[in-house]
Amino acid sequence: MLIYITADLGSIGIVPSNFGEAYINQHIAVVRLNDSRYSKFVAWFLKSETGRKRLLAYQRGATKKGLGLDDIxxxxxxxxxxxxxxxxxxxxxSRLSVCGKMEEVIQNSLAQAEALRQSILKKAFEGKLVPQDPNDEHAEKLLERIRLENQNPTPKSTKKKVKGAVK
Known part of the structure; x- marks a missing residue:
């Protein structure tokens, strides 16, 4: 089992018993139990809220918190x-496996929902979402007309009230 003793303090990694040699840096402690059959049990315990609290109760340092091997x-x-x-x-x-499968289904559903949204928007802007009136002005012509109107605004008539004027 691997335990971060600095930086991501208290994060746990489970290493298979048949894992070969590897370089471990100064931020990680390798923990080998006397009875390796308990390795996963201890790792899952330390990942739990209770285990994490117990482990982090030993952290020391003010600006850069850390754990020592004796603390572990x-x-x-x-x-x-x-x-x-x-x-x-x-x-x-077993239960985490079920959660993983559920998460995968949710991710797939979210991707399908986004694809559906994009499809609806595409059809809407292509004019294929609802039946079109053949007498309607084409969107490109309408946009061009609006652009021209904005470039050459027609003057608005303004009426001013004159003080004392009679109606």
Whole structure:
């Protein structure tokens, strides 16, 4: 398991047990448990609200907060029996998988809604959304007429009231 000890403080990464050697920088701590069967359980716990609060309670520093390796070792985690921990991990991952699938469906639906919106707008501006009156002026001609009118405005008649004038 990997834990950010600076910068993105407290973020957790789960690394597969068969993962080979890798470079870890000074911002990340590698945590290896005595019993690796608990690795995912501990990682999910530390990602939970309770676990994150417990972990971050050990942060130190005023301007640049951080955690030390001793701080990580001191976080209190209650372990159930291995078979229970594995069942909890399985249930968490199963439910998160369902959430992931739901998120994918929602993203696809949003993309379809945007495509539909664009299609409606395209048809509207092409004059294909509602039946057209063949006697209507073509949009290009109407726009040209409006442009010309704006360039050569006709003077408006103005009437001024004269004080004391009789109607």
């Amino acid at each position: 070792r001191d976080v209190l985690i209650t372990y159930p029996e291995v078979h229970v921990a594995l069942k909890i991990v399985q249930e968490i991952e």
